[in-house]
Amino acid sequence: xxxxxxxxxxxIGQSGRISGxxxxxxxxxxxxxxxxxxxxxxxxxxxxxxxxxxxxxxxTHNLIALRKSExxxxxxxxxx
Amino acid sequence: xxxxxIALVGNPNVGKSTLFNLLTGLRQKVGNxxxxxxxxxxxxxxxxxxxxxxxxxxGTYGIYPTSLDEQVVTDILNDPTHPNHPELAVVIGEPTNLxxxxxxxxxxxxxxxxxxxVVNMMDExxxxxxxxxxxxxxxxxxxxxxFTDARNGKGIEELKNKLNSEPEFSEVNxxxxxxxxxxxAETRKLNSSLNDYQAWQYLAQNKIKNLSAEEEIYLNKxxxxxxxxxxxxxxxxxxxxxxxxxxxxxxxxxxxxxxSVSLTxxxxxxxxxxxxxxxxxxxxxxxxxxxxxxxxxxxMDFIDEGFTWLSGSVGSFLPEGPVxxxxxxxxxxxxxxxxxxxxxxxxxFLFISIMEESGYMSRVVYLMDRWLxxxxxxxxxxxxxxxxxxxxxxxxxSARNIENDKERLITILVTPFMTCSARLPIYVVIIGLIIPxxxxxxxxLQGVALLVMYMLGILxxxxxxWILKKVIKSNFKSYLILELPTxxxxxxxxxxxxxxxxxxGFIFGAGKIILAISIILWVLGSFGMNEDxxxxxxxxSIQNPGLKGQELENEIASYKxxxxxxxxxxQVIEPVIKPLGYDWKMGIGLISSFxxxxxxxxxxxxxxxxxxxxxxxxxxxxxxxxxxxxTAKPAYNFxxxxxLLLFYAFAMQCMSTIAVVRKETDSWKWxxxxxxxxxxxxxxxxxxxxxxxx
Numbered sequence: 001x002x003x004x005x006x007x008x009x010x011x012i013g014q015s016g017r018i019s020g021x022x023x024x025x026x027x028x029x030x031x032x033x034x035x036x037x038x039x040x041x042x043x044x045x046x047x048x049x050x051x052x053x054x055x056x057x058x059x060t061h062n063l064i065a066l067r068k069s070e071x072x073x074x075x076x077x078x079x080x
Numbered sequence: 081x082x083x084x085x086i087a088l089v090g091n092p093n094v095g096k097s098t099l100f101n102l103l104t105g106l107r108q109k110v111g112n113x114x115x116x117x118x119x120x121x122x123x124x125x126x127x128x129x130x131x132x133x134x135x136x137x138x139g140t141y142g143i144y145p146t147s148l149d150e151q152v153v154t155d156i157l158n159d160p161t162h163p164n165h166p167e168l169a170v171v172i173g174e175p176t177n178l179x180x181x182x183x184x185x186x187x188x189x190x191x192x193x194x195x196x197x198v199v200n201m202m203d204e205x206x207x208x209x210x211x212x213x214x215x216x217x218x219x220x221x222x223x224x225x226x227f228t229d230a231r232n233g234k235g236i237e238e239l240k241n242k243l244n245s246e247p248e249f250s251e252v253n254x255x256x257x258x259x260x261x262x263x264x265a266e267t268r269k270l271n272s273s274l275n276d277y278q279a280w281q282y283l284a285q286n287k288i289k290n291l292s293a294e295e296e297i298y299l300n301k302x303x304x305x306x307x308x309x310x311x312x313x314x315x316x317x318x319x320x321x322x323x324x325x326x327x328x329x330x331x332x333x334x335x336x337x338x339x340s341v342s343l344t345x346x347x348x349x350x351x352x353x354x355x356x357x358x359x360x361x362x363x364x365x366x367x368x369x370x371x372x373x374x375x376x377x378x379x380m381d382f383i384d385e386g387f388t389w390l391s392g393s394v395g396s397f398l399p400e401g402p403v404x405x406x407x408x409x410x411x412x413x414x415x416x417x418x419x420x421x422x423x424x425x426x427x428x429f430l431f432i433s434i435m436e437e438s439g440y441m442s443r444v445v446y447l448m449d450r451w452l453x454x455x456x457x458x459x460x461x462x463x464x465x466x467x468x469x470x471x472x473x474x475x476x477x478s479a480r481n482i483e484n485d486k487e488r489l490i491t492i493l494v495t496p497f498m499t500c501s502a503r504l505p506i507y508v509v510i511i512g513l514i515i516p517x518x519x520x521x522x523x524x525l526q527g528v529a530l531l532v533m534y535m536l537g538i539l540x541x542x543x544x545x546w547i548l549k550k551v552i553k554s555n556f557k558s559y560l561i562l563e564l565p566t567x568x569x570x571x572x573x574x575x576x577x578x579x580x581x582x583x584x585g586f587i588f589g590a591g592k593i594i595l596a597i598s599i600i601l602w603v604l605g606s607f608g609m610n611e612d613x614x615x616x617x618x619x620x621s622i623q624n625p626g627l628k629g630q631e632l633e634n635e636i637a638s639y640k641x642x643x644x645x646x647x648x649x650x651q652v653i654e655p656v657i658k659p660l661g662y663d664w665k666m667g668i669g670l671i672s673s674f675x676x677x678x679x680x681x682x683x684x685x686x687x688x689x690x691x692x693x694x695x696x697x698x699x700x701x702x703x704x705x706x707x708x709x710x711t712a713k714p715a716y717n718f719x720x721x722x723x724l725l726l727f728y729a730f731a732m733q734c735m736s737t738i739a740v741v742r743k744e745t746d747s748w749k750w751x752x753x754x755x756x757x758x759x760x761x762x763x764x765x766x767x768x769x770x771x772x773x774x
Contacts, residue, residue: 025557027146027557027559027561028142028144028146028311028314028315028318029141029142029146029483029559029561030561031314031315031318031319031322032141032142032144032180032183032318033141033180033561033563034177034179034180034183034322036318036319036322037319045348045352046354047352047354047446047447047450048354049450050450051449051450052446052449052450052459052560054352054446054564059335060176060177061176061177061204061208061342061344061566062093062176062177062563062564062565062566063348063563063564064561064562064563064564065442065445065446065449065560065561065562065563065564066559066560066561067449067453067559067560069559070559070560070561
């Protein structure tokens with residue numbers, strides 16, 4: 001297991017487990033969507049120039065689009 | 081007959097509206113919640129011996145609101161005295177993300193509302209190899225679980241059958257965390273009928289409505305004594321619930337390995353590709369605008385001819401006189417002025433609702449967010465801005481799903497800069513007058529000019545948004561958290577219903593105002609206070625002894641207008657608009673345009689004493705000949721034409737939009753600021769252009 005890194009720094013196709021959040025002020029909506037500590041997520045898409053990213057929670061279909069700022073505040077433990 | 085209030089509750093993109101449309105058919109109406117502009121969709125149907133009154137609540141993930149849309153859900157579910165508080169909630173979920181739906185289901189039921197659980201879109205379950213153990217799910221959720229596929233009507237009968245049941249459940253699902261048990265017990269003293277979870281709501285919601293001053297003090301004391309921060313409670317509840325749901329759902333469904341890459345994934349490879357995605361989106365925009373202008377042509381001509389005919393035949397049927405003139409020139413012309421825009425609005429909303437239904441709109445939000453964010457807008461602003469190309473009224477209303485208050489306000493304030501269809505007739509006439517019909521390197525110069533006008537609109541949007549971003553303060557951090565649903569073929573019933581709602585909303589909402597203004601204009605233009613007006617016939621025949629028949633009548637009409645109340649108003653404002661290159665006649669056009677821009681061409685026609693107001697070419701011919709008495713140059717020369725175009729591009733000249741903005745922002749301050757800012761900008765731009773070019 002690695003040091004937690006921000007979700008935003010993952011490469012496309014890489015996955016990890018949410019270990020926590022970098023800030024207390026994360027919107028409650030993130031939690032409501034199931035992005036809670038312990039969830040497995042995969043980074044699926046990234047737009048250039050600091051645009052939003054798309055992530056996918058394990059065992060769900062729909063992608064979730066997040067701004068760079070949200071994707072940075074989600075901390076991920078990666079598995080080698 | 082027995083009646084029962086039912087609310088449809090569910091996450092976004094679970095086919096809730098499809099289910100609603102299927103249950104109620106056309107027996108539905110769209111209204112507003114009292115004091116809010118969030119659309120309220122209600123409908124009813126009879127099954128057995130009960131009349132079910134349904135309300136389709138906006139999609140939400142939970143009961144802690146972050147947008148106006150979600151606030152409505154919370155207000156209704158959380159307040160048993162609310163007139164729309166349901167006797168039964170139908171919570172709708174979808175099979176590929178059951179947890180999220182169960183999460184909402186439990187919250188709803190913990191509020192003390194009996195609830196059914198519907199798993200919709202069962203076709204998706206088959207496609208992705210998910211199987212449910214129905215009995216286990218029934219047992220775990222302590223309710224009737226109904227599996228439906230609203231797109232083809234599967235399971236609907238069973239759902240209707242169960243609507244009269246009231247599934248009992250044993251206890252509140254959510255266990256209040258130990259450290260808050262005391263605070264919750266204290267809160268329950270507020271109202272003896274509260275259950276633990278309802279009391280918890282008082283502590284966890286950011287805002288509780290309908291509290292008396294005493295109750296509020298009491299509640300605040302509990303909160304501060306126990307060091308309660310509502311947001312933390314919300315997070316705690318959400319995390320705790322997901323933990324129990326994960327355990328609970330362990331054995332209720334089985335998942336087979338997915339065989340292949342899904343269709344949605346393959347489509348997304350292209351549609352949200354970092355390069356291709358943008359190319360396709362802009363290509364689509366071009367197609368839409370092509371359609372709005374080219375396809376609507378024949379329909380608009382048809383409507384135009386229809387109203388000219390109607391006006392003519394009613395005019396010859398009724399006896400001559402003021403009533404005749406009011407009906408033909410005032411009312412029929414006014415209604416015609418509204419109806420003429422229907423084809424463009426229908427076509428645009430057809431595209432927009434197909435984009436929404438298919439799931440593509442979420443991708444547009446995703447693609448555009450990065451480029452709108454620097455201007456204080458959100459990706460979600462793309463939808464209102466696109467709709468604004470048809471009409472700002474529904475566009476402003478569609479900003480309501482933007483969560484952040486600042487982004488929503490800016491979107492509402494800048495959307496009227498988009499080139500709406502009402503500006504088009506003015507642009508066409510004026511460009512026709514001042515730009516030669518030539519091609520330059522293969523481009524039609526008039527077409528290029530029209531394109532420039534559209535660009536100016538977008539420039540107005542981005543420029544003013546950027547300024548507003550610097551000025552407006554926000555209490556909330558802005559974010560984008562958006563689910564991208566799987567692509568689906570649009571359900572045509574939904575598409576047509578949306579188009580119907582939007583266009584009828586425009587016709588009846590804006591129509592009323594436009595109609596009223598047309599009548600007022602007619603009155604102002606048809607009556608005068610002074611002697612010149614009253615003796616118009618005599619004066620004109622003495623001044624122009626050679627004129628006869630139609631020509632004489634036209635001249636009299638023109639003379640009357642000059643000395644009517646409206647004409648006097650034009651002369652009063654002449655000093656203000658002279659630096660822009662306009663004479664008093666154009667001033668009348670401007671005044672009437674403040675009701676609605678599209679009135680300009682019609683007013684100009686009346687001003688220049690043309691009997692037939694509907695034929696743009698003859699108006700253009702007449703306008704080309706018009707001489708400005710002050711400058712002795714053509715009234716519509718290049719300089720005054722450009723000045724007029726700029727004025728119409730920027731000025732806030734639409735009563736209906738002002739009314740909608742007032743309603744949506746719930747603030748006179750911002751409505752007035754918008755009016756002054758837009759019109760001021762228009763004046764300055766027109767002034768500079770005219771002074772340089774003249």
